[in-house]
Amino acid sequence: MDSKTTLYSIEEFDTALVEAILQEVSLSLKEKGYDPINQMVGYLMSGDPGYISSYQDARKKIVSIDRSKILEFLLKKGLGD
Numbered sequence: 001m002d003s004k005t006t007l008y009s010i011e012e013f014d015t016a017l018v019e020a021i022l023q024e025v026s027l028s029l030k031e032k033g034y035d036p037i038n039q040m041v042g043y044l045m046s047g048d049p050g051y052i053s054s055y056q057d058a059r060k061k062i063v064s065i066d067r068s069k070i071l072e073f074l075l076k077k078g079l080g081d
Contacts, residue, residue: 018073021061028058044070 026036032055042051044067052059062070 014069015073015076018065018069021065022070022073024056025052025058025062028056029053031055043067 022040025040029036029039029052032053034053039051039053040062043049043062047067049059049063052062054060
């Protein structure tokens with residue numbers, strides 16, 4: 001039995017939550033026949049949640065995260081941080 005205490009940061013949980021929600025929203029949009037990239041870019045640029053389908057609560061999920069957190073996640077992932 002390993003007796004080491006594992007420490008997690010709030011940032012790790014936030015990152016995992018953002019990633020999971022983006023994956024779920026993307027899948028929901030694909031299932032409805034939308035291009036998830038175009039729809040999410042429209043939402044991120046305009047702030048209008050109408051770009052995201054309400055199918056499988058995708059709209060509720062994506063608006064539960066601040067758009068700046070989504071952009072931060074995407075930039076870090078894209079820039080390899």
